[in-house]
Amino acid sequence: MSRPLRVTANYKTKDPARIILGYLANHGSMTLPELGKRLNISVPKVTVLVNGLRSEGLVNDYGKIESSGGRKPSLYGVAADAAYFIGVDVKQTHITIGLLNLDKTLAKNSGKLPYELANTVESRDRLCRYITDFIDELTVQKERVKGVGINLSGRINYRTGHSYSYFHFDDRPLSEIVEEKIGYPVFLENDSRAMAYGEFCLGAVEDEKDVLFLNLDYGIAVGILMDGRLYYGKSGYAGEFGHMPVFNNEYICRCGKKGCLETEAAGWALERMFRDKIREGSSSLITSKIPEPAHITMEDIIEAAVADDVLAIELIAQLGENIGRGIASLINVFNPELVILGGSLLTTGDYIGLPIKTAINKYSLSLVSNDTRLVHSKLGEDAGLLGACLLVRNRFLGIHD
Incomplete structure (x- = not known):
C-alpha cells in the first residue's frame, strides 16, 4: 500500500473521477464503500467512476480482502505504471534527473550529472x-x-513559468521555451521549495502542520508549510530567507543589496571567507591540491571539513552561528512545530549543526522555541528530485498546492 501523502491536498478539478484518482494515489488502496464514505459519494456512483478509471488503465482491482461477513469486497488502487513524472534538480555544479511513478516510487535516478549553471x-x-x-x-x-x-534557484513564478534569475533572455516563460525543445509539458519551481515539498511529503514530517525547511547551500532559502499547505505568498516568491537584512556590512549580495543574511551565512559567502583567510596567510589542506584561492569552491571546503581541516571547520562553525541567528528569527515569527535543516552544508554534520542549535537556543524566545523540534533532512540529496516529481504529479492529479 502506498505511503499517504501528508500535505493537505486541495483539488483544482471538479471532475469526481480525477478526485477519486488523486485520493487513491495519495492515501493508498481501499474498498469502494470506504472510498465513498471518505469522499461522501454514494457507492453506486463510486463504482461507476472507478470502473471508468479502470478502463483508462489508471486504477487496478487488487483482489478481495477479508471481511467480517457477507461478500468479500475488492481493494482498488492506482496502477503504478499508468503515469510517470520527471523531476530535474538543478544545482550550481551538477543536475540530477529522476522518474517517479504514480505510486510515488522513484523508478530511475540519473545520479549527479556534471553541469555549470550560468x-x-x-x-x-x-x-x-x-x-x-x-x-x-x-x-x-x-x-x-x-x-x-525543473527546479531552479532564485525567483521563480511557478504559475506563469517565468524565471527571473536564470535563462530570462526574452519575455516568454522559460517553461514554454523548454517545452518546445523537449516535447513535454514543463513546470518550473524554486529549488528550495521543491526540496521542502519532497521533505514534507516523504521525509521528516510526521503529523506536523506548521513546518519550516531550510535549504543551506550556495544560497539560503526556506520552504514553508502552513496548516498543512505549501505557502507561496502573493507572487510565488515566499521563502527568500537569505535576503533578510541582518548584517551591517559592505558585502554586496547576489540580489544587489548589502547586509543580507546570505553575505555571511551562505555557501558563496563561505568561499569568500575561506579565500580571504588563505590570502591572509592561514593554512589549509586544500591549498596543497588547489594553490590558487580563487579556484576553491564550497564543495572543496566541505570536503576539507569532513577531513578535519581546522580552517574549514572554524569557518563552517561561524557560518552555523549566523544561520542559527536567522533561524531563531523565523521561529520567533512563525512558531513552527518542526524545523528541518537540509542542503549541501548539512553534510558537514555537527560542525555546522551544533553552532546552529546553540545560536537558536541563544537568540530565540524560549517560550516559542520550546515547542519547535529541530531535525535534519531524511531525504538528503533526493529531496529536490522527489519534490519536483511530486509537484508535476499534483498537476496531473488536479491537486492545487
Whole structure:
C-alpha cells in the first residue's frame, strides 16, 4: 500500500473521477464503500467512476480482502505504471534527473550529472539536452510521461513559468521555451521549495502542520508549510530567507543589496571567507591540491571539513552561528512545530549543526522555541528530485498546492 501523502491536498478539478484518482494515489488502496464514505459519494456512483478509471488503465482491482461477513469486497488502487513524472534538480555544479511513478516510487535516478549553471543560452540548451537524453533512454512508454518539473534557484513564478534569475533572455516563460525543445509539458519551481515539498511529503514530517525547511547551500532559502499547505505568498516568491537584512556590512549580495543574511551565512559567502583567510596567510589542506584561492569552491571546503581541516571547520562553525541567528528569527515569527535543516552544508554534520542549535537556543524566545523540534533532512540529496516529481504529479492529479 502506498505511503499517504501528508500535505493537505486541495483539488483544482471538479471532475469526481480525477478526485477519486488523486485520493487513491495519495492515501493508498481501499474498498469502494470506504472510498465513498471518505469522499461522501454514494457507492453506486463510486463504482461507476472507478470502473471508468479502470478502463483508462489508471486504477487496478487488487483482489478481495477479508471481511467480517457477507461478500468479500475488492481493494482498488492506482496502477503504478499508468503515469510517470520527471523531476530535474538543478544545482550550481551538477543536475540530477529522476522518474517517479504514480505510486510515488522513484523508478530511475540519473545520479549527479556534471553541469555549470550560468545565465547563458548555452547552459540552458545543455540542460535541455540532458533532459531529452534521459527521456530517450527510458524503457517506459513515452506517452506515459505526463510532465517534467525543473527546479531552479532564485525567483521563480511557478504559475506563469517565468524565471527571473536564470535563462530570462526574452519575455516568454522559460517553461514554454523548454517545452518546445523537449516535447513535454514543463513546470518550473524554486529549488528550495521543491526540496521542502519532497521533505514534507516523504521525509521528516510526521503529523506536523506548521513546518519550516531550510535549504543551506550556495544560497539560503526556506520552504514553508502552513496548516498543512505549501505557502507561496502573493507572487510565488515566499521563502527568500537569505535576503533578510541582518548584517551591517559592505558585502554586496547576489540580489544587489548589502547586509543580507546570505553575505555571511551562505555557501558563496563561505568561499569568500575561506579565500580571504588563505590570502591572509592561514593554512589549509586544500591549498596543497588547489594553490590558487580563487579556484576553491564550497564543495572543496566541505570536503576539507569532513577531513578535519581546522580552517574549514572554524569557518563552517561561524557560518552555523549566523544561520542559527536567522533561524531563531523565523521561529520567533512563525512558531513552527518542526524545523528541518537540509542542503549541501548539512553534510558537514555537527560542525555546522551544533553552532546552529546553540545560536537558536541563544537568540530565540524560549517560550516559542520550546515547542519547535529541530531535525535534519531524511531525504538528503533526493529531496529536490522527489519534490519536483511530486509537484508535476499534483498537476496531473488536479491537486492545487
